[in-house]
Structure formats: structure tokens, C-alpha cells
Amino acid sequence: MPFVVIPDTPSVLITVTDDALREVAHGMGTIETTLPPGIYRIEQRFAGAVDSQFAEVGTEAFTERLPLPRVPAPAPVERTATTQPAHQEAALRWSRQSTHRRGEPTLMVLLRNLRRGWRLDPYALQISAESGEGVDGGADGWQVDPQQGWTAWSGRLAPGGYRLRLREPSGDGLPLAQALWVSEGWTTLVFVSNGPQGPMPQHASVEMVPAGTGWCPADEALSLAREAALSGLRQGIDLMSDKQLFPMLDSGRVDPFLGIVGAHAMLLDRSPDLKRLDDVVQRLTPHVPGHPDVAALRTLFDGPPAQVASPPMLAASCQLLIRADGIDPGVIKDGSVAENVAEHLVGRGVWTTWLEEDRRLAAGARGGLVLRGDDARARGPRPLAADAASRVEAYVQEIADLSGMFVGEVLRDMPRDELCRRTGLPHKPVDEAIQRLRGAPGEAPG
Incomplete structure (x- = not known):
């Protein structure tokens, strides 16, 4: 019998299995196939959420529209499991109005509790300059509503790079920071979820809007596309349908960062359309000159x-x-x-x-x-991590030991750019390591 299921948004991965758990259909977006009568399980995956239901196929064609899986999202987007009207109102207000000093905000950070009962530290996050100096005014710079479960910072910052970090080290004791960027004429919006252990900036969602216009929750299709793209980037797999991807790529005038995310989502395709991608990058460049992600x-x-x-x-x-x-x-x-x-x-x-x-x-x-760790007695200052050049040296030495080669032979067989690629490090520490390994500090890397 004809079997058709239509998801509520295009980038939904659908898998259909029969009563013996054998896969009978799989694809992104609408599924159209034929199946014999029986009981089937329809599974949807979208932006990290999984939903399933059973369906009975009888003697007539089967057609079903599938509701959107209950997606948790850092931004209070409509049709997600974590949207709240009070949080939408906060985003609308503080994306247009500053909590810190005066002036039209160029950056807004909204930390929101996704579930009632979780402890919300209103001053857990800090915004700092690239020098590491705080620029958010401390506790006085943040607006807090403990009843509604959100805390917000917004203010006018000069264009350039900034950091988002926890004021106190995270549960693993490591002082980590995330990169932020503010562009001339735009407001960067950062939505952060608060979980049972506190803020989760690593799962943030970022948007850009023209300065003065503020956050707009109306275009939920693009917001859902953003969440699907970010989920794909987290997993390193292509989770975008062309129907949702192409509007993202054409969004430079509305939200350049959506175009940047869409470009990276496109690169996850096994055979990305590089000509189209080049056009996207050329269109983005004049909107956000100097943006390091566009560079x-x-x-x-x-x-x-x-x-x-x-x-x-x-x-x-x-x-x-x-x-x-x-x-x-x-x-x-x-x-x-x-x-x-x-x-x-x-x-x-x-x-x-x-x-x-x-x-x-x-x-x-x-x-x-x-x-x-498990041993509460194993306390004390953390040992210093090896510098980047030392990590490269150790990597080359390990290859030499495992292959039975001399270090010089490894360096001859592995060009600098390949060593940079393998270690994930820029040229400077790699050059330094090569010089050390060759035992001739003045020798140029090969």
C-alpha cells in the first residue's frame, strides 16, 4: 500500500522499521514508498531530539503528518520544547535595550533556565575583552528575574573580539573561554541554557540582527534550521535538507551568522557545491567586514x-x-x-x-x-600542560618510535602543513618544534 509520512520541518531524519525491527524506509524529509499491511515504527530525529510512534498500515493508502519532535533549544524559539513567553519577552526587550550603561546594544547574552527547580546563578557568566579584562560591569551589569528564570546582559561594545566565560571555573576545574565577535552595525545575540549543573555555554545558540531591530521570534523556520545545522556540526554529519539550507545561505542581510553556520553545514556534505559556497562567502564579506569566521x-x-x-x-x-x-x-x-x-x-x-x-x-x-577524582586525597595544583611546540615534538617522536624511523626521516616525509593538520596547531609552534627536533635552532623548516 502507498505509505507517505510528512515531517513538520524539512531537515528531519526519518527511519521506518517493521515488526521485526528491519529498516524498510529511511531518508530526510518526506518519505514516499509502498509497504505491505502491518505495524510499523516511525522514528524522527531532529536537532538532537528523537521521537517515535507506531503506525498501522491496512488495506488503504497511509498518509500521516508528523508533529515536530520536542527539540530543546537555547533560544526561546516557537515550537521547541523549551520556549517560554517570559523568556521571549526578555529577549525582545534586552536585544533592543541595554542592561549595562547606555546606548544601543551590540551584544546581548541571555541565560535561561530550561526547567523549573534548577538553580540559576544570575552572575555565573562573564563577558571580557580579548585581554581578559571584564567588560560587563560585574553583577551590576546584569538584569535578573529569578521568578521567570532568566538573567540578561546587553550593552554597547566596540566592534571586535570578546570572550564568554564562567566567572568561576567549571565543575572540572578548568577556566575555559569561548570566542565572541561584535560587528559594526549588528547586534550579536547569544542564548545560553542553564542546566542542572549550571550554565552550558558550549551548547549556546548565536544570532545576529541589524542594530536597533532586536531579536525577532517570528521566522521560526530559519530558527529551526539553525538548530538543525548546529546539531549537525556537533556530530560532524550532514543533517540539513536543501529546502532548509538554501534560505540559510541567502540570509546575509537578515542574519550573517546564519549564513556562516549554513556554509559550514554545507561543507559537511560529501560533495559540497563549492561554487555556490564561494558566492555565499562573497555576499557575506561586505555585511560583516573583518569577521574572523568569514575570513x-x-x-x-x-x-x-x-x-x-x-x-x-x-x-x-x-x-x-x-x-x-x-x-x-x-x-x-x-x-x-x-x-x-x-x-x-x-x-x-x-x-x-x-x-x-x-x-x-x-x-x-x-x-x-x-x-x-575518585581519590579525594589527590588534591593540589594542576600540573602545567606542555607548551604547543613540546606537544608537536612528542607527536613526531611517537611516530618515529612506532615506525622504527629516525626523527629526521619522519620530518623529511611529513611536510610542515601536514604536521599542522595532524596536530591541529598553527605554523609557529610547529616550526619551533621542527627546529628543536633538527637540533639546529637557526635552520629553516623543510
């Missing part, structure tokens, strides 16, 4: 851009810059914050996240960072 995408097409000094927001963008810097040294500016970040990256979701060594050293000197 990272440009490395795929028109050679090395101007030296990038600030880290991009997306980890995928950071990897593009590191790869380009290994081929053309200087894509990441030597001695810049971007270079320091690239040397201390931490794999934590889709956002560029790094270990702030200066904060760790300061806390370690005070005895503030301790090991947390």
Missing part, C-alpha cells in the same frame, strides 16, 4: 586573507584557519590572541573554546585549581 571561509577560495588576529566563533572556522596557516604562515597573525587560542583549543561542541592559561596559572599559584 576562515575565504581561505577555501581566494587564498590567505589579511592576518587574522581574533579567534573565530565556530570551532570549524578555527580549524580552517589553522589549516590555511600551516600552508601560508601568517594567515593567523603571529603573537595574536587567535594564535594563542589555537594553541590551547579544547574540543567542546561547535564553539571555539580554549583553556585560559593565564587564569589557570594564577589560580594554580593560589592553589585554586585541584584535581577532581
Whole structure:
């Protein structure tokens, strides 16, 4: 019999199995097939949410419209499991009005409780400049509503790079930071979920709106597409249908960051349309000049851009810059914050996240960072991590030991750009490691 199921939004992955748990249909979006009468299980996957239902196919054609799975989302998007009118009102207000000083906000951070009863620390997050100095005014800069379960910061910041971090180290004792970027003429909106253990900035959702217009919850189709794309980037797999992807790619005038996310989602395809992607990047560039995520995408097409000094927001963008810097040294500016970040990256979701060594050293000197393990007696300052060049040296030495080769032979067989790619590090620490391994500090890397 004809069997048709139609999901509520295009980028839904559908799997149909029979009563023996054999897969009989699989695909993204609408499923149209024929099945013999029987009982079937229809499973939907979308943006990290999974939903299933049973269906009986009889002697007549079967057609079913599937409701959207209950997707949890950091932003209070309609038709998600975590939307709340009070949180929408907060986003609408503070994306147009500043909580810190005066002026039209260019950055808004909204931390929201996704479930009643979870403890919400209203001042858990901090916004700092690239130097590490706080720019959010401390507790006085944040607006809090404990009854409605949200805390917000918004204010006018100069264009450029910033950091989002926890005021106190996370549960694992590590002072981590995430990259933020503010563009001239735009307001960057950062939505952060608060979970049972506190804020989860690694699962944040980011939007951009023209300055003064504020957040707009009306276009839920694009908001759902954003969540699907971010879920795909977290898993490293293509979870986007063309029907949702193409509007994202054409969204530069409405939300350039949506176009950036869509571009990276497109790169997850096994055979991405590079010509279309090049057109997208060219359209994005004039809207957000200097944006490090756009600069990272440009490395795929028109050679090395101007030296990038600030880290991009997306980890995928950071990897593009590191790869380009290994081929053309200087894509990441030597001695810049971007270079320091690239040397201390931490794999934590889709956002560029790094270990702030200066904060760790300061806390370690005070005895503030301790090991947390099963043995409560194993306490004390965390040992210093090896510098980036030492990590490269150890990697090359390990290859030499495993292959029975001399270190010099490994270096001859592995060009610098390949070593950068394998270690995930920019050219500078790799060059330094190569010089050390060759035993000739003045010798140029091969």
C-alpha cells in the first residue's frame, strides 16, 4: 500500500522499521514508498531530539503528518520544547535595550533556565575583552528575574573580539573561554541554557540582527534550521535538507551568522557545491567586514586573507584557519590572541573554546585549581600542560618510535602543513618544534 509520512520541518531524519525491527524506509524529509499491511515504527530525529510512534498500515493508502519532535533549544524559539513567553519577552526587550550603561546594544547574552527547580546563578557568566579584562560591569551589569528564570546582559561594545566565560571555573576545574565577535552595525545575540549543573555555554545558540531591530521570534523556520545545522556540526554529519539550507545561505542581510553556520553545514556534505559556497562567502564579506569566521571561509577560495588576529566563533572556522596557516604562515597573525587560542583549543561542541592559561596559572599559584577524582586525597595544583611546540615534538617522536624511523626521516616525509593538520596547531609552534627536533635552532623548516 502507498505509505507517505510528512515531517513538520524539512531537515528531519526519518527511519521506518517493521515488526521485526528491519529498516524498510529511511531518508530526510518526506518519505514516499509502498509497504505491505502491518505495524510499523516511525522514528524522527531532529536537532538532537528523537521521537517515535507506531503506525498501522491496512488495506488503504497511509498518509500521516508528523508533529515536530520536542527539540530543546537555547533560544526561546516557537515550537521547541523549551520556549517560554517570559523568556521571549526578555529577549525582545534586552536585544533592543541595554542592561549595562547606555546606548544601543551590540551584544546581548541571555541565560535561561530550561526547567523549573534548577538553580540559576544570575552572575555565573562573564563577558571580557580579548585581554581578559571584564567588560560587563560585574553583577551590576546584569538584569535578573529569578521568578521567570532568566538573567540578561546587553550593552554597547566596540566592534571586535570578546570572550564568554564562567566567572568561576567549571565543575572540572578548568577556566575555559569561548570566542565572541561584535560587528559594526549588528547586534550579536547569544542564548545560553542553564542546566542542572549550571550554565552550558558550549551548547549556546548565536544570532545576529541589524542594530536597533532586536531579536525577532517570528521566522521560526530559519530558527529551526539553525538548530538543525548546529546539531549537525556537533556530530560532524550532514543533517540539513536543501529546502532548509538554501534560505540559510541567502540570509546575509537578515542574519550573517546564519549564513556562516549554513556554509559550514554545507561543507559537511560529501560533495559540497563549492561554487555556490564561494558566492555565499562573497555576499557575506561586505555585511560583516573583518569577521574572523568569514575570513576562515575565504581561505577555501581566494587564498590567505589579511592576518587574522581574533579567534573565530565556530570551532570549524578555527580549524580552517589553522589549516590555511600551516600552508601560508601568517594567515593567523603571529603573537595574536587567535594564535594563542589555537594553541590551547579544547574540543567542546561547535564553539571555539580554549583553556585560559593565564587564569589557570594564577589560580594554580593560589592553589585554586585541584584535581577532581575518585581519590579525594589527590588534591593540589594542576600540573602545567606542555607548551604547543613540546606537544608537536612528542607527536613526531611517537611516530618515529612506532615506525622504527629516525626523527629526521619522519620530518623529511611529513611536510610542515601536514604536521599542522595532524596536530591541529598553527605554523609557529610547529616550526619551533621542527627546529628543536633538527637540533639546529637557526635552520629553516623543510
